[in-house]
Every structure is written in C-alpha cells, then in structure tokens.
Amino acid sequence: MMVLTAALALADEGGLEELSMRAVARRLGVTPMALYRHVGDKGALLDGLVEVLLAELPMSGASAGWRGRLGDMAAGLRATARRHPSVFPLLLLRPAVTPGALRVRAVVDDALREAGLPESEVRRAERMITTFVIGFAASESGGRFSAGPAELDAEFAWAGDRLLEAVLGEAWGR
C-alpha cells in the first residue's frame, strides 16, 4: 500500500514527530482526508508500519538448521531496527498478535523445538529470546547504549549464545 510506504519514508527521514497524516498526504500529492479511505486512523497507520517492518524480515529456509535460523532472525531484527529506528520501538508496545508477529514467533518456536526443547518450555523461552533481541535492537538503534557498533556486534553474538545456553539448559550440549 502506497500510504504505508510514504509514511515509512517520512518516519525514517524525520522521526515519528514528523509523521503526520497531513505530511503523508502532502507527500502523496493528495488531500489529508483522502487517506482515511485507505487507512482508517493514525493508530492503524502506525500498526501498519510495524507490519511492514516485520514483513521485510528475511526468513531463512529450513535448510539453515535451527541455530542458523535463530541467528538469521535475530540479525534481521537488528538490521531492521537500524534501518527504521523510529518505527521499530513500536514493536514493544503492541500486542504480538498481528500476522507479522505470529510469523516471527512461529520461526522461533519451531527452531526451539527442533533444538530439542520440551513443548512445555517453548513459550517462555520464545518470550525470553524475542524480548531480549527486540529490546537490544531498540536500545541500540535508539542510542541507549554508549558502546560502539563493533563492540555491540560482539556483545550481541555473545549474548545470543549465553541466552541459548540458558534457555536450552541440559537439552543442549553445554
């Protein structure tokens, strides 16, 4: 949808405070009220932007192996946060029940099952992993960390390993 791509471009260029219905309309060469036929509401527009981010996430095929798929997903979320730093934090504020959020959850859940984690532990392990990854990516792209990018690369990899050890416990070789 063209409205969403115009809105995303605006947010990327000027932050959420530059993202107004009127500015989107201006960029599309149209009257503000014309948008309401396509998007319903400003809240719906923000929800739509979050979905665009999640839809952009590259999904590696099953050939990658569970560890590779988890790593790709984490790296993808981090890259998305860097590409769209103003929109990304909204991920933490909306219920994870949209198609995009469910898709991410399914990838993580499947990988954890394939790693041998008992079904009873999959849900909480998935929440722990995605909470950390999204929190890290949002913190980094929002400037909360003071460390440089190279240091954060290493730290993110280290934290991922530690988190998997912690979550998989004796289900994995430690």
Place this chain on the structure above:
Amino acid sequence: MMVLTAALALADEGGLEELSMRAVARRLGVTPMALYRHVGDKGALLDGLVEVLLAELPMSGASAGWRGRLGDMAAGLRATARRHPSVFPLLLLRPAVTPGALRVRAVVDDALREAGLPESEVRRAERMITTFVIGFAASESGGRFSAGPAELDAEFAWAGDRLLEAVLGEAWGR
C-alpha cells in the same frame, strides 16, 4: 517539580497522547506559556518524566546481598512499568546517561562485581541484564505478552535466574 507531577498524572490517566503542554497547564490552572519558564521544552518534559520514574525506584541497602539487590532492582523496574505504563517505554529510547540511569547501572555493576564477575565482563553483563529487564517490563505493561500476570511472575523469576547463570558463568556456582 510540580510541572512533572502534573504531567505524570496526565500520562498515567490518558496515555502519552493526552499529555500536552496545554493540558499540563490546564491542570495547573495556568497559561501554557508559563510552563516554558520551568521546563524548557516538551522533549525536556519527557526526559524529566523518565527521571521521575527512575528516582521512584526503591534502592535496597548493601545489607541485602548482591543477589537480593539485583532482584529488588528488577522487581522495582517491573512495578514502575505497571504504575506508569505509558512513560516507561521511553526508558528504551533515551541514552542511559542521565543521573537516574547511571544510578541503576551503578547498582547492577556493583552487584555483579560483588558476585565475582571480572571487571572486563561487567559492562556487557549489565547491558544484557538491564536490556532484558526493561524490555520485559515494557512488553508486559504495554500488553505485548498474551500470558496472565501469575504466569509472567514465574517466568520473570525463571528468566532472572537463567540470565544470571548465563552471565556469571563459572564465576558463580551452577
């Protein structure tokens, strides 16, 4: 400062979208422009609110032991998120260099040192822990999780233990 308490009350009652300079002024029985003598800017007002949240955090004395102090800090952050769900997520978006943020970091760093973690690992361990705790609290209070509060209580405790095992590694008894 009275401006900040009025602003916090507004945000708690109606969310960030109800928080305007004009509404704060209305609540204080004053003209909007009067605020600018006290707070400089709407951005500064939001920063001030984050600092109020961090200042509210109860700090347990050294008598608690490092594990107790970490647990208290995590519980305190989570309680703060539930009390002020609209303001809390701003914590993830601002550089952690304000007095309040430094205070939290100092508590975590000291506890980790006392637990025997080598100085070279303290910084990244602190980032991992606070990122997870703040991400979890923001997710929970923002409604991202679908689980109920009792389940999340247990999960938070479990995740805290796992995270400490992961971060302290052989520096701690596992």
Place this chain on the structure above:
DNA sequence: ACCTGAACACCGTTCAAGT
C-alpha cells in the same frame, strides 16, 4: 469507488508585555 472543501477542536512555541 475515490477524492475534495470547509470546518472543529486541538497542538507546540515565540514574543512583547505586564506584575
């Protein structure tokens, strides 16, 4: 189906002026 004009009730912020 899709878009527009006019309107309403709001914003943040500046500046000169008042006490």
Place this chain on the structure above:
DNA sequence: ACCTGAACACCGTTCAAGT
C-alpha cells in the same frame, strides 16, 4: 522572577458534497 495575551504554523478527524 514569574506569568499572560495574542499570534503563527501546525495537528487529527468528521461531514457533506463532488466525480
């Protein structure tokens, strides 16, 4: 020192009307 009035350039959204 602290507050106000008037003003400027914006918002989101509704509603009736146009093609």
